[in-house]
Every structure is written in C-alpha cells, then in structure tokens.
Amino acid sequence: MPDQRELAAILLKHGYTGTKKIGEGSFGVALLVEDTDGHKGVCKVVDVSKASSKETQEARREGRLLSQVKHPYIVRYRENFAE
Numbered sequence: 001m002p003d004q005r006e007l008a009a010i011l012l013k014h015g016y017t018g019t020k021k022i023g024e025g026s027f028g029v030a031l032l033v034e035d036t037d038g039h040k041g042v043c044k045v046v047d048v049s050k051a052s053s054k055e056t057q058e059a060r061r062e063g064r065l066l067s068q069v070k071h072p073y074i075v076r077y078r079e080n081f082a083e
Contacts, residue, residue: 001047
C-alpha cells in the first residue's frame with residue numbers, strides 16, 4: 001500500500017485531495033476525497049502490487065462491474081485508475 005505522501009500525490013494527479021480515511025479492509029482503504037470543484041466522493045484504494053494475476057484481474061473486473069451499477073441507493077461510480 002502506498003504511504004500517505006504517495007497516496008496524496010496519486011490522488012492529486014487525478015484531481016482529488018484526500019480528506020480522511022473512512023474505512024479499511026484486508027486489501028485496501030476507503031478515503032473521503034474532494035475534487036477540484038469541491039464535490040465529495042469516496043475513493044477505494046486497492047493495493048495489487050503483491051497480488052497474483054488472477055487477483056489483479058478480479059480487481060479490474062470489480063471496477064468494470066461497479067461502473068455498470070445504476071441504483072438510487074448506491075453511490076454513483078465515477079472512474080478508476082491504476083498506478
């Protein structure tokens with residue numbers, strides 16, 4: 001998992017600033033972020049640096065699936081990126 005400074009740099013490169021950690025699991029963290037317009041969102045950071053190729057493919061598939069979910073009670077998916 002990238003350290004706090006590396007994570008801040010990655011988020012900034014994509015137009016976000018992290019405001020605080022709101023969750024943590026065995027594969028990553030969830031951060032409350034804000035874009036340059038002040039809109040808030042959640043960034044799920046998954047560390048795949050030590051994952052098998054199958055686990056990496058599953059993480060990418062999860063991103064694709066999340067992009068297809070449209071439901072009034074589920075937070076809207078915006079984008080994904082890999083570093």
